[in-house]
Amino acid sequence: MGFDRFLHWLSDTPFSVTMRESIWAEPIVETVHVLTLTVFLGFVLLLDLRLLDVAMRRWRVSQVFGQLNVGMFAGFAVMLVTGLLLFSGDPVTFFSTIFFKLKMIMLALAGVNVFLFNMTLGRRMAEWDQAPRTPVAVKAVALVSLVLWVLIVSAGRAIAYDLPPP
Ligand code: HEM
Secondary structure, three states: OOHHHHHHHHOOHHHHHHHHHHOHHHHHHHHHHHHHHHHHHHHHHHHHHHHOOOOOOOOOOHHHHHHHHHHHHHHHHHHHHHHHHHHHHHHHHHHOOHHHHHHHHHHHHHHHHHHHHOOOOOOOHHHOOOOOOEEEEHHHHHHHHHHHHHHHHHHHHHHHHHHHHH
């Protein structure tokens, strides 16, 4: 089954029809999506600012990670699920917008950024965790992360302006 056919199949499922036609489903799911954004992005911001040596410098990076990781991953999980629910409400239309595609590409890039950090600099955290300043490469990862998340949120907001009139 091609991706286009998959989107049309999804669009015809009872779940998708309910998401589209119910007065409450979409506003509730979208509200949860946006509220969780504040939690998730708040935690990401704190972590990135620590990596940039801007905030919470009295704590080691590993301590900050240890405290914020759970909230960040929980927030991400809810964002992912609510995002998928919103998408399944009108998959063909959402996928036709450039901002949805850009958002998905940047989400993938943010994932690659985290993966590469965990595979390289993150593995050697004990080597730089006690130093007065974080390495430049670590700061670069944090900066890339911040820029990507700002662009992801902007693209998410822009989807609504790219949808065809009802
Ligand atoms: C985890 C990171 C994510 C962030 C930071 C994010 C951010 C946002 C933002 C800011 C909005 C705009 C809300 C508004 O206009 O009131 C939005 C809407 C939306 N998001 Fe996400 N999102 C994320 C994940 C996802 C995922 C994984 C999907 C689907 C695969 C998704 C699908 C959607 C859809 C379909 C909308 C609705 C657009 C509309 O009706 O205007 N999101 N998102």
